[in-house]
Amino acid sequence: MNIFSFTANFDSEASCIAHFKAHRDKLGVVCKCGHTEHYWIKSRLSYECKKCRKRITLKSGTIMQDSNLSFMIWYKTMFLLSATKKGFSSKEIQKQLGLKRYEPVWAMVHKLRKAMGNRDDKYTLEGMIELDEGYFTVESSEIEQSKGIRGRGAVGKQNVAIMAESTPLEDIETGKTERQPRFFKAKVLNSHNAKEINETIEDNIDEKSIVFTDKSTSYVDIADFIELHVTEKSNKETTKETLKWVHITISNAKRNLLGNYHKIKGKYLQLYLNEFVYKLNRRYFGDQLFDRLVIANITGL
Incomplete structure (x- = not known):
């Protein structure tokens, strides 16, 4: 996905939320009681279990859980991480996003790298x-x-x-x-x-x-x-x-x-390797890499 496609498809917070919810609905939302059918409460961006009435926010259970950053910020970051083979440093992403504080960006990027590693850990090599x-x-x-x-x-x-x-x-x-x-x-x-x-x-x-x-x-x-x-x-x-x-x-x-x-730093090396290997394993995915990273966001906690 190039910058023109991204800005055309994700020009607002609402468009990012709609895209994220569509992927989450497709993967399925499971309540703590085990039930899989829910009502959608748009004003709260939450699912309500049809059985126990417990509510689950759209971010809950994903790597975005407890994050105060907007969906748009997360989506722009996922786009930057998936747009090139080499990737971007957290400092450069902070600059591109126009954010004042570095720490939330650093934490967000490392969460995404952890999700990449968790996604690849689901598979074993063979042959x-x-x-x-x-x-x-x-x-x-x-x-x-x-x-x-x-x-x-x-x-x-x-x-x-x-x-x-x-x-x-x-x-x-x-x-x-x-x-x-x-x-x-x-x-x-x-x-x-x-x-x-x-x-x-x-x-x-x-x-x-x-x-x-x-x-x-x-x-x-x-x-x-x-x-x-x-x-x-x-x-x-x-x-x-x-x-x-x-x-x-x-x-x-x-x-x-x-x-x-x-x-x-040595304690963060695995996270950087996660990103490198994640992209390497999906080197032929092209425009699909962004959507795959969204899925990793949802399932990679």
Whole structure:
């Protein structure tokens, strides 16, 4: 969706509310009593359960819950986040929205990033999976403090597991088979040990999958959690072929985060990765990406 389409479709608070309600009605509203049929009270922007008469606001149960910001502000922010591959910093979004206070914008953007991650967590990778780890630069986090690094602008490295789901495709003319990327996941790790890697595998990869890695000692137990574990010694050839897409993703993610946000605290790194991976997994959605983000808003609490 471009800026002209957005302003044509969402030119008022009422149009944003109508669009949001249409998506929420389609997904279904469930009362605490379990009933799914409601009356709509337009003056209160609330649903009233036909069974117990309890009211549920339009924002309730979504990531907009308890937010005093208007639907229009939320919609403009979702548009900005979905309009480009690179995204915007909270400071830039604040500037574009013309808001005086930074804190509400920062909180809103991080809520959306959390919703993106929660949406992707609903799915597991399957088939042929590439797995490796990358070290991302972070600023003034618990990592630096534990290592005794002090001072403004102190930086350290945060370990991140990157998983790339790929599928082999054969060129009809040459007969050459190449693996092409499908979906991705990125998970911040607290340590570089087998236990946490195993937990990451269990949470994010289907047990019938084939996983390709290098020969790191952290991967010794992976075979216990999936169908087949294939290992290769880490070298330039492995990076270009066996683990090609996972290394491209690590490189692109680092460049994207550094270029847009410059300095990221370790405790927020997962949220920034959520946004990067969410867009990467939906890179062919085009104009539908905005609507998908609205759905993530509703279901991502």
